[in-house]
Amino acid sequence: MTQPDIHLYTAATMNGYKPVIFLEEAGVPYDLTFVDFSKQEQKAPDYLKLNPNGKIPTIVDRSEDRAIFESGAILLHLAEKFGKFLPADAVGKSEVLQWLLFQVGHVGPMMGQAMYFQRIAVPNGEDHPFAIKRYVDESRRLMEVLNTRLEGHEWLAADQYTIADMMVYPWARAYPWARVEVDDLPNLTAWFDRIDARPAVQKALTIPKAQPQFWDAKADADAFLKENAARFASDVKND
Numbered sequence: 001m002t003q004p005d006i007h008l009y010t011a012a013t014m015n016g017y018k019p020v021i022f023l024e025e026a027g028v029p030y031d032l033t034f035v036d037f038s039k040q041e042q043k044a045p046d047y048l049k050l051n052p053n054g055k056i057p058t059i060v061d062r063s064e065d066r067a068i069f070e071s072g073a074i075l076l077h078l079a080e081k082f083g084k085f086l087p088a089d090a091v092g093k094s095e096v097l098q099w100l101l102f103q104v105g106h107v108g109p110m111m112g113q114a115m116y117f118q119r120i121a122v123p124n125g126e127d128h129p130f131a132i133k134r135y136v137d138e139s140r141r142l143m144e145v146l147n148t149r150l151e152g153h154e155w156l157a158a159d160q161y162t163i164a165d166m167m168v169y170p171w172a173r174a175y176p177w178a179r180v181e182v183d184d185l186p187n188l189t190a191w192f193d194r195i196d197a198r199p200a201v202q203k204a205l206t207i208p209k210a211q212p213q214f215w216d217a218k219a220d221a222d223a224f225l226k227e228n229a230a231r232f233a234s235d236v237k238n239d
């Protein structure tokens, strides 16, 4: 049997779900390798040859015999390869890249730190209210930017569902995990509802496994929190 062109290395995290969303939406075949953080597989020498930053996701495009890291570069590659979820015209493409990079430069780092300082640092005995406030406030500001952008627009860029939506959604949708309030941002929550309803997204959020804690404030599971925080215990204490 011939192998699919795309081999995806990922884990069940916000960045990890992005290429799964694309591949499920596009309906193209792919192989998946789960990268186990508890075994530090993302730092293994062979993996670092594919992703020098030692993070997920990574893809190998076998048809070109090369690896690509950074989720934004991965989605751009997949969109161009399969001719999907990226407009062909220069203005539309530029709009998509602006919102894609807005995620990479702002939404991911700020929400990621809001999550880290509340969900990992605090259970490890490191409570830094100043840092928590900074990252939660900045995350909230970014949610307001998205809400304003979505006024009169169904999608973030080029008036169509694109890789920009696929990049921002897993992070912004995880607002409960970052403890950021969004209930008073109707354009943003309507955009969540539109993407939540997509069958490919529902499936993607279970691959490689479902993490309901990220998306649902009520599923603030103690067991997951303890396991997740424990993984970082040595890092936190060594800081």
Ligand SMILES: N[C@@H](CCC(=O)N[C@@H](CS)C(=O)NCC(=O)O)C(=O)O
Binding pocket: 013, 014, 015, 016, 037, 042, 054, 055, 056, 057, 069, 070, 071, 072, 104
């Ligand atoms: N900017 C990168 C971020 C990748 C990233 O931070 N991945 C996290 C999971 S969400 C990771 O691999 N963490 C494991 C580690 O830091 O060792 C991207 O978009 O691909």
